[in-house]
Amino acid sequence: MKYLPNIIFLVALAVGIGYFTLNIRKLIRNIKLGREIEELGDKKERWGNVVRIALGQSKMVVRPVAGIMHIIVYVGFVIINLEVLEIIIDGLFGTHRVFASLGPVYDLLIASFEILALLVIVAVVVFWIRRNVQRLRRFMNPEMKGWPKNDANYILYFEVVLMTLFLTMNATDHQLQHLGSAHYTQAGMFPVSSYLLPVFSDMSEQSLILVERTAWWLHIIGILIFLNYLYFSKHLHIILAFPNVFFGKVVPKGKFKNLESVTKEVKLMMDPNADPFAAPAEGTEVPAKFGASDVMDLSRIQLLNAYTCTECGRCTSECPANQTGKKLSPRKIMMDTRDRLEEIGKNINKNGEFKDDGKQLLDDYITREELWACTTCNACVEACPVSIDPLSIIMDMRQYLVMEKSAAPNELNISMTNIENNGAPWPYNQMDRLNWKNEL
Amino acid sequence: MSESIKVPTMAEYMAQGKQPEVLFWVGCAGSFDDRAKKISKAFVKLLHNAKVDFAVLGTEESCTGDPAKRAGNEFLFQMQAMMNIQVLNGYEIKKIVTACPHCFNTLKNEYPELGGNYEVMHHTQFLKSLLNEGRLKVAGGKFKGKRITFHDPCYLGRANNEYEAPRELLEKLEVELVEMKRCKSRGLCCGAGGAQMFKEPEKGDKDINIERTEEAIETQPEVIAAGCPFCNTMLTDGVKAKEKETEVAVMDIAEMIANAEDL
Numbered sequence: 001m002k003y004l005p006n007i008i009f010l011v012a013l014a015v016g017i018g019y020f021t022l023n024i025r026k027l028i029r030n031i032k033l034g035r036e037i038e039e040l041g042d043k044k045e046r047w048g049n050v051v052r053i054a055l056g057q058s059k060m061v062v063r064p065v066a067g068i069m070h071i072i073v074y075v076g077f078v079i080i081n082l083e084v085l086e087i088i089i090d091g092l093f094g095t096h097r098v099f100a101s102l103g104p105v106y107d108l109l110i111a112s113f114e115i116l117a118l119l120v121i122v123a124v125v126v127f128w129i130r131r132n133v134q135r136l137r138r139f140m141n142p143e144m145k146g147w148p149k150n151d152a153n154y155i156l157y158f159e160v161v162l163m164t165l166f167l168t169m170n171a172t173d174h175q176l177q178h179l180g181s182a183h184y185t186q187a188g189m190f191p192v193s194s195y196l197l198p199v200f201s202d203m204s205e206q207s208l209i210l211v212e213r214t215a216w217w218l219h220i221i222g223i224l225i226f227l228n229y230l231y232f233s234k235h236l237h238i239i240l241a242f243p244n245v246f247f248g249k250v251v252p253k254g255k256f257k258n259l260e261s262v263t264k265e266v267k268l269m270m271d272p273n274a275d276p277f278a279a280p281a282e283g284t285e286v287p288a289k290f291g292a293s294d295v296m297d298l299s300r301i302q303l304l305n306a307y308t309c310t311e312c313g314r315c316t317s318e319c320p321a322n323q324t325g326k327k328l329s330p331r332k333i334m335m336d337t338r339d340r341l342e343e344i345g346k347n348i349n350k351n352g353e354f355k356d357d358g359k360q361l362l363d364d365y366i367t368r369e370e371l372w373a374c375t376t377c378n379a380c381v382e383a384c385p386v387s388i389d390p391l392s393i394i395m396d397m398r399q400y401l402v403m404e405k406s407a408a409p410n411e412l413n414i415s416m417t418n419i420e421n422n423g424a425p426w427p428y429n430q431m432d433r434l435n436w437k438n439e440l
Numbered sequence: 441m442s443e444s445i446k447v448p449t450m451a452e453y454m455a456q457g458k459q460p461e462v463l464f465w466v467g468c469a470g471s472f473d474d475r476a477k478k479i480s481k482a483f484v485k486l487l488h489n490a491k492v493d494f495a496v497l498g499t500e501e502s503c504t505g506d507p508a509k510r511a512g513n514e515f516l517f518q519m520q521a522m523m524n525i526q527v528l529n530g531y532e533i534k535k536i537v538t539a540c541p542h543c544f545n546t547l548k549n550e551y552p553e554l555g556g557n558y559e560v561m562h563h564t565q566f567l568k569s570l571l572n573e574g575r576l577k578v579a580g581g582k583f584k585g586k587r588i589t590f591h592d593p594c595y596l597g598r599a600n601n602e603y604e605a606p607r608e609l610l611e612k613l614e615v616e617l618v619e620m621k622r623c624k625s626r627g628l629c630c631g632a633g634g635a636q637m638f639k640e641p642e643k644g645d646k647d648i649n650i651e652r653t654e655e656a657i658e659t660q661p662e663v664i665a666a667g668c669p670f671c672n673t674m675l676t677d678g679v680k681a682k683e684k685e686t687e688v689a690v691m692d693i694a695e696m697i698a699n700a701e702d703l
Contacts, residue, residue: 062626254599255549259514263554266518270526291512320629320652325645373642376510376634377594382625398512412511415638420516423502424468425638433466434498436477437447440484 009091009220016224023231027307030345033354034300037247045250049387054245059385063314066130069123073159076120077238080113080166087220097173100187107189114170114192117163124159131156138313141322143332148234148311155235162222169215171196172208181205237310241386244308247301248387253378256395261288291399294360295341298393305388306337315380315390321373328373330380330390336365337393362397371397372409445488449498450531460495462566463528465538465547468503469669475676476539476669482698483539483563489703490575494537500527504546511635518554521546525556535559537566539694541595541668542633548600562596564605564667564693571612580614581700588615589661590693591652591675592627593668606667609693613700618659628652632670653678657688664690 040046052058057074061067089098099106131139131152139152171193176184200208230236237244268274292298295306315330316322322329340361348354362368374394381389401407408416415425423430453460464487469476487494505520528536536558538544548560561569570576588610596602603624610617622628631641631648641647653675656664664679666672669692676690691699 252545252549252600254545254595256509258518258550258553262514262518266515266522269519270522290514318626320631320648321642321644323628324648324651326642328642369642372639373644374634375594375629375631375636375648377629378598379594379626379629382598395510395512398510399514400512402512403515408511408513409639411639412635415635416508416511416513416516419503419505419508419520423520424472425503425507426468426472428472430502431499433471433501434447434449434496436466436471436480437484439477440445440447440481 003094006092006094012221012224013088013091016221016227020228020231023228026345026349027231027236029348030341031300031303031307033296033341033344034298034303035296037300040247042250046246046248049248049250050242050246053248053385053387054242057385059383062383062385066312069126072116072119072123073127076116076123079116080120082109083113083166084220084223087216091220096183097185097187100185106187110170110188111191114167114190117166118192121160121163124156124163128153128156138317141313141316141329141331143329143335144311144313148335151233151235152311154229155233158222158226158229162219162226165215165219165222167193167196169212169219172200172212172215175200175203176205176208176212179205179208181209234309234311237308237386240304240308244304245387247304249381249389249392253381256392259290259399261290289400290403291401292393292396293362293400293404295337295344297400298337298396302337302389302393302396303341305390305393306334306341308386309334309338309388310386311335312385314383314385315388318379318383320375320377320379326370326373327367328370330394333366333370333390333393334388337361340365362400366397368401368407371401374398445484447484448495450495450500450533451498453495454531459532461493462535462537463531463533464494464496465504465536465540465543466496466501467538467540467543467669469673470539471501473669473673475673479539479669479672479692479694482692482695482703485698485703486567486570486576486694489701490570492570492575497527497531504543504551506542506546507635507638509546509550510633511638517550521551521554521556525551525554528556528558533558535561537561537563539563539667539669539692541593541599542670545595545599562600562602562605562667564596564609565602567694567697568605568608571609576697577701578609578612578697579700581702583663583696583700584614586615586662587618587660588613588663588665589618589620589656589659590623590665590667591620591630591656591671592624593666593671594627594629594633596667597627598625606665606693609697610665613696615663618661620655620659622655628655630668630671630674632674637670637673647678649674649678650681653682657682657684661688663696664688665693665696666690667693 057071060070086097086099090096130136170190173184174190174193175197177186230239289297295303309331311331313331319328319330344354347357371394376391378391381391418425418427422428450463466480470480502524503520504524505517508520509517536547538547541562544560544562547558567576571578590606590610592603607617628651629648630652656675664675666675672690672692679685679688679690
């Protein structure tokens with residue numbers, strides 16, 4: 001029975017990491033439902049973006065208050081994970097504070113973890129106030145009702161609990177070190193949890209060990225639960241932000257992709273030698289569907305975008321249509337894409353393959369009114385701190401509406417007919433194009 | 441101006457066996473829209489004054505396809521693009537300048553893959569280069585010390601990262617440039633992009649051009665400077681809706697420079 005805790009720990013770790021891996025594999029499978037990525041272009045620039053935008057959080061600080069708070073939580077998360085490494089080794093091998101042999105370096109590490117833990121608690125409290133007391137406009141949009149709102153708060157509660165457990169564990173450990181309790185090596189520096197000592201000063205050694213062990217176990221189990229919560233939450237961005245930024249657009253934002261399938265047809269039409277009645281050559285593929293009506297028509301990058309979105313709403317708060325009361329919200333475009341993709345994923349889990357459910361992204365999730373309200377101004381793309389491109393999805397869906405369904409708003413049909421007939425969106429004669437020079 | 445300004449076409453140049461320094465891509469708005477035609481005229485005056493050897497396509501020019509593409513009609517866009525590219529390549533065009541950021545963006549970014557490779561400049565970039573080469577003189581004149589705010593066109597700013605050229609020109613006009621709260625990369629759209637110019641807006645609390653005009657008016661400018669014929673229309677309409685047309689003018693930067701010199 002001596003090894004029971006080690007075995008329980010191993011099992012907890014295996015279950016925690018195993019279930020997480022299972023879900024990540026589902027996520028990858030779902031993303032692969034999208035169209036293959038064409039060419040990536042300049043890799044150097046992409047890695048540069050990962051360093052600057054993802055690691056360096058350069059776009060977060062465009063809004064300084066949220067940006068700085070976020071950097072605290074981010075740095076706290078990354079650094080405190082060093083502690084998790086120690087906890088895992090201790091848990092598996094029954095050691096206690098195995099890195100203590102690092103001496104003064106260890107003291108410094110623990111001290112910095114504690115300070116960060118406190119700062120994280122402060123930042124998280126500020127975040128909670130912004131969402132629940134201040135009620136910033138971007139957290140109050142219609143798409144933020146229900147689960148998205150709760151999800152955001154659960155993440156904040158999780159972090160406070162984890163940090164509190166960490167500090168409690170340290171405080172009791174520290175007190176046990178004072179008492180010279182066996183197994184509790186003299187190690188670490190506790191600039192924050194020292195203030196908790198009075199709470200534990202009257203406790204017996206037995207009770208202290210109980211509290212310390214409980215905090216230690218809850219802390220690591222909490223981390224494993226949190227890890228597994230990610231897949232069900234907007235919080236996936238802590239992992240996906242990095243690949244997503246790598247795959248983000250590196251050409252000018254105004255450059256929209258040209259559809260190759262269309263190029264082929266247009267070239268054929270304009271070729272004076274082409275026989276318009278010729279049967280398609282043997283082996284020519286059926287022309288792909290134009291644009292997107294469901295998530296399978298989107299690219300893998302767009303689907304990765306959807307899983308990466310953490311629903312911060314910076315896109316929506318910069319969107320000219322949303323700011324003037326239109327239904328369009330770029331954040332909702334991303335949330336809808338993810339929800340639909342998850343729905344299809346569940347359908348595949350159940351049926352082994354996708355069975356038509358009579359639904360699609362267009363109309364069942366994203367309405368035409370939203371799509372037609374976009375000015376393609378790129379404000380949402382510019383605002384996203386993790387290089388998500390909601391505009392590209394809007395454009396793909398407009399292409400489907402216009403090229404597959406001929407369902408453009410009537411005024412646009414008139415303009416497009418004008419362009420086709422007389423080379424301008426208005427009904428002027430192309431022969432009059434230079435008349436203005438007579439007014440000089 | 442007593443001497444008449446000529447606007448030669450590429451066909452005329454070709455007939456003489458000549459090649460201009462630059463092609464002025466006028467665009468649909470610049471060709472047909474009464475307000476935007478004034479911008480074309482002002483820009484041509486500046487080109488003439490700087491002794492730039494330029495030509496236009498005239499009746500051979502056609503819509504770049506930008507509004508069709510942003511409306512989702514990729515087919516019509518590529519048809520337009522291919523036809524224009526045939527004309528442009530036929531004349532062996534190397535360099536294009538345009539006063540419309542939408543034409544600028546499409547020609548610069550979306551034509552190369554379809555076989556149209558040109559050096560494309562927005563007119564503010566081109567005027568800046570003329571200024572640097574000493575061919576164009578921009579002095580304060582009428583606008584010296586006046587409060588001016590500049591509205592960034594989305595397809596020049598965010599879409600192509602050009603925020604400085606128009607501002608440098610305004611600086612040369614010695615104006616007092618007052619930025620709106622939402623400017624440069626966070627500038628608010630005028631509401632015309634993405635083919636919105638050609639349709640009624642969706643239901644909402646307010647029109648986007650009104651929102652933007654209100655923000656511009658808050659800076660108490662004498663002129664709202666623009667760099668796009670569509671922004672110009674949207675903001676002009678906004679100023680009218682706010683009944684401020686006697687106090688606030690909406691002008692393209694090219695018009696301001698031409699105006700400052702009494703061209």
